[in-house]
Amino acid sequence: MEFLDQMSMPTVLKRRARSNRISLRVNENGLRINAGEHIPDPEIETFVQKKSAWIDKQWQKYELALNEKGYLYLGELKDLEFFQDKDLEKFYRAETGRIVKGLLEIHNEDDKYDINKVFIKGQKTRWGSCSSAGNLNFNWRLAMAPTEVIEYIIIHELCHRIEMNHSKEFWRLVQEKCPEFRRHKAWLKRNQFRLNI
Template identity: 50%
Template sequence: MQEDTVVVYISQGLSEESRKQAIKEALIKLYRQRFAEIVKERIEKYSLQLKVAPCKVVIKDQKTRWGSCSKKGNINLNWRLVMAPIDIIDYVVVHELCHLKFMNHSKDFWNLVKSILPNYTEGREWLKVNGNRLGI
């Protein structure tokens, strides 16, 4: 397999709709796996900088959120972010990690985000404008 090529094998005899669904499911599985690798690296990097550690990180299929952080210290991230530029992934990861210190969107929270990502507002804006394009 080449770096920029994905091969999906599909059972013969499937309807056109079933074939499309099988391809979509295979791509989502691949994207989720790749995103998990990226996220692991980014969480490690920014956890060190922020001196925090999530209890658990889960890759989810969230319809309306890019990420979330629970009071138990668990972080959920939307697999669709794998299609975004790395600086956008970093923004969401840092945003959620900062919630481990501030479970709100207070001035202190945003100052902490800004201390790690001075241009974080660009990431927020990018998601507002382009987020709806991250899908299959």
């Protein structure tokens, strides 16, 4: 079911035999939907949509607690021991810079996208952006994401050098370079709260 990938928290659906109801539970792992095995998909989707305000409120309680348990590095949760005395921002900045540089060498060979400068920034609300002057900005927290998700962000911003919007044509360009982009977008949405560190 497509809406499961678009939820802003990890979401699993469990089908239950001998049940004809839908119930929701939110905990630190995300949202769990229990639904009777004969309930049609659209009915489940409508039910979840109706409860979305409640779900978001519950999930907010766990978001910050999750960040305290450890942090992601290339998509894997590392406990605090992994980071030891490292200055988190310094660590992620260096890693993000290194990875972004390497991926740009691959995807922007011969500077075919005609980019100006690359900045590693600390925006709270976005993972990357592209200015009309051709500067690419990437969030220093990007090294939290799995490599293929970082690659999607790079491709996304490079494609903005051709289409400065999110038109159909823009998404066609992205898809050409990154066929699985929908899955990566969903990861970013689910992990948006990690921008809070």
